[in-house]
Amino acid sequence: MRKKGFLIVGLLIVLVVAVAATLVLTEPSFAGKLEEAIAKTPQGVGKGMIDPSAKPGFMGIPGAPTHFWLFYILWGIWVGWIFSSVGAFGGIMAGVGHITVFGLADYGRTFKSTSPPLNKLLTDSIRVCNQYLVGLSAFISSLTYYRMGRLVLPLGLCLAGGGIAGAYLIPLLTAGKINLSMYVGYFGIIVFAVAFVLFYETTPQGQARKKEARAAAQAFEAAHIKKAASGVDVHARGVRVTRMGLTKVSFTFYGVEFSFNPVWPVLGGFIISAISAFIGVGGGFLYVPFLTSVAGLPMFIVAGTSALAVLVSMITSIFTYMFVKSVPVDFVLIFTELIGIAIGSVLGPLTSKYIPELWLKRLFVVLAVYVGIGYLTKGFLGYSVMPGM
Amino acid sequence: MEMHPVFLFLDPYLIWLYRLTGQALADFLIGTLALAFMALIIGEITISLAFLVVRKRIDQATAEAAKYQRLSMEALVEGDKLAYKAANKLANDAFGKSFFMQISLSAAFLWPAFFALAWMSHRFADIELPLPYGHHSLGYIGVFILLFVAAYFLFKGIKYKLPHFRRIKQILDGYPGRTKERNSFADLAPERKKPGGT
Numbered sequence: 001m002r003k004k005g006f007l008i009v010g011l012l013i014v015l016v017v018a019v020a021a022t023l024v025l026t027e028p029s030f031a032g033k034l035e036e037a038i039a040k041t042p043q044g045v046g047k048g049m050i051d052p053s054a055k056p057g058f059m060g061i062p063g064a065p066t067h068f069w070l071f072y073i074l075w076g077i078w079v080g081w082i083f084s085s086v087g088a089f090g091g092i093m094a095g096v097g098h099i100t101v102f103g104l105a106d107y108g109r110t111f112k113s114t115s116p117p118l119n120k121l122l123t124d125s126i127r128v129c130n131q132y133l134v135g136l137s138a139f140i141s142s143l144t145y146y147r148m149g150r151l152v153l154p155l156g157l158c159l160a161g162g163g164i165a166g167a168y169l170i171p172l173l174t175a176g177k178i179n180l181s182m183y184v185g186y187f188g189i190i191v192f193a194v195a196f197v198l199f200y201e202t203t204p205q206g207q208a209r210k211k212e213a214r215a216a217a218q219a220f221e222a223a224h225i226k227k228a229a230s231g232v233d234v235h236a237r238g239v240r241v242t243r244m245g246l247t248k249v250s251f252t253f254y255g256v257e258f259s260f261n262p263v264w265p266v267l268g269g270f271i272i273s274a275i276s277a278f279i280g281v282g283g284g285f286l287y288v289p290f291l292t293s294v295a296g297l298p299m300f301i302v303a304g305t306s307a308l309a310v311l312v313s314m315i316t317s318i319f320t321y322m323f324v325k326s327v328p329v330d331f332v333l334i335f336t337e338l339i340g341i342a343i344g345s346v347l348g349p350l351t352s353k354y355i356p357e358l359w360l361k362r363l364f365v366v367l368a369v370y371v372g373i374g375y376l377t378k379g380f381l382g383y384s385v386m387p388g389m
Numbered sequence: 390m391e392m393h394p395v396f397l398f399l400d401p402y403l404i405w406l407y408r409l410t411g412q413a414l415a416d417f418l419i420g421t422l423a424l425a426f427m428a429l430i431i432g433e434i435t436i437s438l439a440f441l442v443v444r445k446r447i448d449q450a451t452a453e454a455a456k457y458q459r460l461s462m463e464a465l466v467e468g469d470k471l472a473y474k475a476a477n478k479l480a481n482d483a484f485g486k487s488f489f490m491q492i493s494l495s496a497a498f499l500w501p502a503f504f505a506l507a508w509m510s511h512r513f514a515d516i517e518l519p520l521p522y523g524h525h526s527l528g529y530i531g532v533f534i535l536l537f538v539a540a541y542f543l544f545k546g547i548k549y550k551l552p553h554f555r556r557i558k559q560i561l562d563g564y565p566g567r568t569k570e571r572n573s574f575a576d577l578a579p580e581r582k583k584p585g586g587t
Contacts, residue, residue: 069393076496083493084443087485090493134492136499210482216475217457220464256465288488292481298465299458299480331510332393335503338496345493346439349446 034059034121034328041115048114058104059125059330065103069336075101076340077347079133082364084348086357089198089364091134091281092191096371097337098126099184100389108180116179123180124327130280131318132334133341152239152301154249156308158262159287162269163313170277171320175327183279185379188372190279195368202361239301253301265291273313277320396508403508417516418532424509425537428501429544436497437557443490444560450487454480506533 038061041050050062057064075097083090099105108122200206242257243250250259272286287306291297297305352360374389392400407420440447457480464472509529517526527535548554 080493080496084490087489090489132503133496136495210479213475213478216472217460217479220469220472220476221460253462288481288484292477296474298461299454299477299484302481331503331507335500335507338500338503341493342435342439342497342500345490345496346442348493349443349490352446 034061037115037118037121041111041118048110048112058102058107058333059328065107067102069332072102072333072336073340073343076337076342077344078340079337080341080344080346081348081351082344083341084345085352085355086198086360086364089194089368091130092194092368092371094133094337095126095130095187095279095281098129098333099187099375102333105180105184112179112181117176119179120176121328123178123183124175125329126180127183127278127280128318128327128329129334131276131314132329133337134281136314136318152241152251152253152297152305154241154244154251154262155260155265155291155297155301156305158249158265159269159291159305159309160312162266162271163273163309164316166270166273167277167313167317168320170274171317171327174278175320181379181382183379184375187279188375188377188379190275190281191368191372191375195365195372198361198368199365202358202365207358253298258297258301260297269309269313273309273317276313277317392511393507396511399508400512404512414518417513417518418536421509421529421532422536422540424505425502425533425540426544428505429537429540431501432498433544433548433554435500436494437553439494439497440557443494447487447490447494450483450490454483454487457483502533502537506530509533 038050042048043050043052045051045054052062054063055066056062057066075093079090079093079097082093104122104126108119108126111119111122239251239253241249241251243259247261247263248259249262250257252258268287268290272290275286287309288299288302291302291306292299370386371389374384374386377386378384378389403424404420406423407416409419410416457476461473461476461480464470464476506529513529516529516532518528518532519526549558
């Protein structure tokens with residue numbers, strides 16, 4: 001009971017410090033910030049200028065790109081379809097939509113020398129739009145898995161602690177400082193990482209690993225059907241923390257003891273949430289492979305525990321961007337894309353049975369390499385070697 | 390900022406929610422709460438309908454994850470590390486598929502909230518509610534988020550009394566591996582010894 005009390009008090013202290021720090025660092029409202037950046041931008045019809053009489057586009061900026069609302073929905077359908085068919089690549093496509101398809105990055109880059117504050121504000125806005133679109137949905141779905149899974153509270157708190165630090169520090173340190181070219185370049189690096197993972201899964205080696213795992217699982221099932229689990233004391237099936245220390249935390253699950261060094265989940269939580277906050281995609285899906293590969297934990301525990309980390313880091317990141325750094329967001333863009341993603345989420349499962357997953361992944365590898373090279377070169381060389389990027 | 394034609398059409402109806410008492414602060418809070426409720430209910434309906442359409446596929450992915458999860462636990466209890474790792478890997482893959490399907494489905498819950506925020510950005514962009522004991526203030530987004538969360542918990546109390554949502558809950562409760570017990574701080578309590586035990 002004393003440990004429970006310390007934990008509750010510790011959580012409350014962290015929350016109070018976070019709220020106090022947020023209030024101390026709060027900046028003027030984002031409507032003001034955008035108006036200020038627009039006011040500092042030269043007026044005119046040339047590149048890098050704002051024509052006040054032009055039709056308002058993205059975020060209400062006169063002359064900014066604007067498209068027929070159906071295009072946002074169609075792109076959202078594509079993103080939702082990918083999410084529900086293949087998975088991770090959907091987040092990348094959401095970012096590609098904001099950066100390239102809707103022309104927001106090219107528009108923002110025109111202000112690189114004429115209005116750096118507007119250039120950086122647009123970068124941050126694209127990041128937050130990505131997060132709202134992808135990360136918020138991951139947060140909602142994580143609530144489902146929280147109910148399904150089991151929570152190892154010390155593990156969840158370590159992940160969440162690292163996650164808060166990453167989700168808070170990255171917007172704090174980078175909002176208003178990253179220009180679009182740099183952001184596009186880093187986005188390209190993440191796209192390459194996803195392409196690498198997808199590619200590995202389509203290779204004979206990647207496929208063989210999955211086949212081996214399936215054969216081993218089936219062999220075990222045939223030999224030991226339901227015998228072991230039914231023999232476990234019901235009381236032992238829950239998660240029970242047996243030891244809590246600075247270098248080792250142990251718990252039992254199904255009567256078997258697991259342990260981990262708290263440093264790893266704190267570090268992992270920080271890195272994953274920092275990537276998510278910086279790029280605007282990723283995060284939710286990275287916690288699970290991290291916990292199972294690095295810590296070797298059962299999926300059942302990982303699902304519930306990582307949900308807590310996603311919940312905390314998403315709230316922190318969006319809160320910091322919106323209220324501490326006052327980054328403006330185009331809600332019209334987001335809600336139309338979300339309608340599309342919802343439609344895509346229904347189409348994906350209905351169509352996936354007609355398209356082999358392997359060939360889908362191969363297609364996305366090609367797409368990812370194309371986008372990755374395009375963004376890397378555009379970001380760090382100033383021009384894209386791939387047409388259309 | 391110019392209003393989109395959809396917002397122009399809905400504006401007279403939505404703004405009516407903000408003119409009920411004549412007191413500015415009360416009207417803003419009541420109107421935003423009503424808007425939050427509408428966004429919440431529409432979101433709950435659209436996600437539940439989308440779920441019913443793709444339920445079979447989600448069932449398959451969830452059942453596969455639960456099957457390999459159970460297998461991995463049995464292997465663990467038996468001490469078969471290889472089988473545990475194999476089953477755990479397959480459980481993860483199945484979980485990943487299910488997770489991403491749910492991510493895209495979550496958009497069906499969120500879009501009305503962003504629709505509401507988009508309308509509010511036209512009407513209330515300059516609103517600042519001063520907070521006590523300091524010089525900070527809350528804009529329309531902060532107020533909407535807080536009231537949306539409040540609406541969520543208020544609606545939760547009556548949600549499952551409605552036939553449509555009761556049916557959804559029955560379906561979800563039938564999923565293998567879905568725990569009915571809440572994860573709680575009680576998991577941290579030391580194991581209690583049985584009476585007469587050592």
